[in-house]
Amino acid sequence: MARYLNQSEAIRLDEELFNECHFGVEQLMELAGLSCATAIVEVYPESKNVLVVSGPGNNGGDGLVCARHLKVFGYNPAIYYPKFAVKTLYKNLILQCELFGIPFLMSCPEVEDLNSKYSLVVDAMFGFSFKPPVRDEFKDIMHNMIQMSTPCCSIDIPSGWHVEKGPHDGECLQPDMLISLSAPKLCAKYFKGRYHYLGGRFIPPYLMEKYHLEYLKYPSTNSHLKLNSEI
Amino acid sequence: MARYLNQSEAIRLDEELFNECHFGVEQLMELAGLSCATAIVEVYPESKNVLVVSGPGNNGGDGLVCARHLKVFGYNPAIYYPKFAVKTLYKNLILQCELFGIPFLMSCPEVEDLNSKYSLVVDAMFGFSFKPPVRDEFKDIMHNMIQMSTPCCSIDIPSGWHVEKGPHDGECLQPDMLISLSAPKLCAKYFKGRYHYLGGRFIPPYLMEKYHLEYLKYPSTNSHLKLNSEI
Numbered sequence: 448m449a450r451y452l453n454q455s456e457a458i459r460l461d462e463e464l465f466n467e468c469h470f471g472v473e474q475l476m477e478l479a480g481l482s483c484a485t486a487i488v489e490v491y492p493e494s495k496n497v498l499v500v501s502g503p504g505n506n507g508g509d510g511l512v513c514a515r516h517l518k519v520f521g522y523n524p525a526i527y528y529p530k531f532a533v534k535t536l537y538k539n540l541i542l543q544c545e546l547f548g549i550p551f552l553m554s555c556p557e558v559e560d561l562n563s564k565y566s567l568v569v570d571a572m573f574g575f576s577f578k579p580p581v582r583d584e585f586k587d588i589m590h591n592m593i594q595m596s597t598p599c600c601s602i603d604i605p606s607g608w609h610v611e612k613g614p615h616d617g618e619c620l621q622p623d624m625l626i627s628l629s630a631p632k633l634c635a636k637y638f639k640g641r642y643h644y645l646g647g648r649f650i651p652p653y654l655m656e657k658y659h660l661e662y663l664k665y666p667s668t669n670s671h672l673k674l675n676s677e678i
Numbered sequence: 679m680a681r682y683l684n685q686s687e688a689i690r691l692d693e694e695l696f697n698e699c700h701f702g703v704e705q706l707m708e709l710a711g712l713s714c715a716t717a718i719v720e721v722y723p724e725s726k727n728v729l730v731v732s733g734p735g736n737n738g739g740d741g742l743v744c745a746r747h748l749k750v751f752g753y754n755p756a757i758y759y760p761k762f763a764v765k766t767l768y769k770n771l772i773l774q775c776e777l778f779g780i781p782f783l784m785s786c787p788e789v790e791d792l793n794s795k796y797s798l799v800v801d802a803m804f805g806f807s808f809k810p811p812v813r814d815e816f817k818d819i820m821h822n823m824i825q826m827s828t829p830c831c832s833i834d835i836p837s838g839w840h841v842e843k844g845p846h847d848g849e850c851l852q853p854d855m856l857i858s859l860s861a862p863k864l865c866a867k868y869f870k871g872r873y874h875y876l877g878g879r880f881i882p883p884y885l886m887e888k889y890h891l892e893y894l895k896y897p898s899t900n901s902h903l904k905l906n907s908e909i
Contacts, residue, residue: 467777468773468774468777469769469770469773469774470770470774471702471704471705471770473702473704473705474702474704474705474707474708476705477705477708477709478708478712481709484899485899488898488899489899516899519879519880520898520899538700539700539701539702542699542700543699543700543701543882546698546699546882546883546884547882547883548883648750649750651774651777651778652777652778652779653777667719667751668715668716668719668720668747668751
């Protein structure tokens with residue numbers, strides 16, 4: 448049984464990792480993105496043509512790191528990053544992806560492109576601090592991803608979902624895979640896809656206890672863990 | 679066949695990772711230390727009581743990260759860090775180890791302690807920028823580690839060795855395991871231990887080519903790779 452965090456718990460846990468434990472953002476982002484990449488390789492070993500759609504915040508940063516590690520693992524990722532980065536952190540992660548030869552799409556891919564060119568689309572648009580509505584830059588890609596038949600893997604939160612209440616009544620992403628980072632957020636209870644994984648194996652014991660998180664048994668040195676569907 | 683780097687190549691490659699690729703030190707240190715921890719778990723699955731001896735620079739930082747991940751993997755690491763940290767980077771890594779409940783030794787362990795209390799000692803004292811002589815703070819622990827019967831695993835360079843010419847005539851560490859990071863340095867040709875591994879799977883292709891590094895085949899998503907003894 449994994450415990451589900453509400454939005455304010457997720458935000459506080461994140462703040463404590465940075466302010467109390469003095470982790471660097473790029474340090475934990477590296478581990479989070481790596482765990483997403485290793486989980487994806489486990490679930491989709493043949494889906495080499497991956498599009499990573501990254502948003503403007505830390506969820507998007509996790510996606511950029513994930514894309515780089517997928518490239519290292521022999522995949523052919525491409526990235527769609529619709530909102531230009533301002534922060535140095537994201538600019539650096541983008542440069543690193545470029546130096547690994549990962550192409551960036553300069554216009555929003557159509558549904559037919561998503562279906563024909565990619566065997567997996569990674570949704571790294573919005574994370575646990577998301578508040579609706581979806582910004583303009585992401586409306587088209589969100590719409591196309593909802594229409595596409597290619598499987599979608601969401602990092603931490605299916606983008607557009609309410610962090611606690613899950614999908615809303617309108618058209619919504621229904622990812623095939625969800626990788627919860629550190630702990631599932633409440634919206635994960637509404638996840639109907641085939642694969643629910645946990646990544647981000649870096650919470651110190653005192654925070655595990657403070658947030659009543661379960662010590663789930665990761666296999667050996669893996670940084671990802673398959674969660675049972677009934678949790 | 680892995681290519682061996684000389685000292686100036688190792689220093690330049692490192693500078694280019696930071697200055698050209700804009701990697702953060704804590705970002706690559708996290709990956710390097712993680713790869714050391716996963717390699718150690720592969721080679722010494724039963725050696726849970728590990729002492730990590732960390733030096734004042736980046737090699738020591740790799741050791742701190744390695745210790746934290748070993749703890750996450752169910753090991754019981756302790757750390758000896760004989761020179762107090764001044765840089766925020768190392769202070770943060772030390773705090774993180776403390777928050778994971780890893781004890782720090784406040785005095786140099788005797789040979790009998792090294793033999794009786796630990797099943798593995800990780801040497802993270804000095805890296806590829808080391809120039810002799812060994813500083814005073816490290817003389818006692820270096821001497822005791824040379825005398826101990828517990829196996830030693832060196833990160834990147836067996837401490838005290840010349841980065842290119844290997845061990846000198848006097849008493850020298852003879853590690854059982856060596857984990858070369860990014861690429862072996864020339865001194866690795868003199869390594870006589872049982873296990874030579876490569877870690878640090880994060881070099882962009884253009885730097886692989888610039889330094890004529892071989893694309894060695896890491897298994898799947900592993901961040902460590904066993905090198906053949908004959909290379």
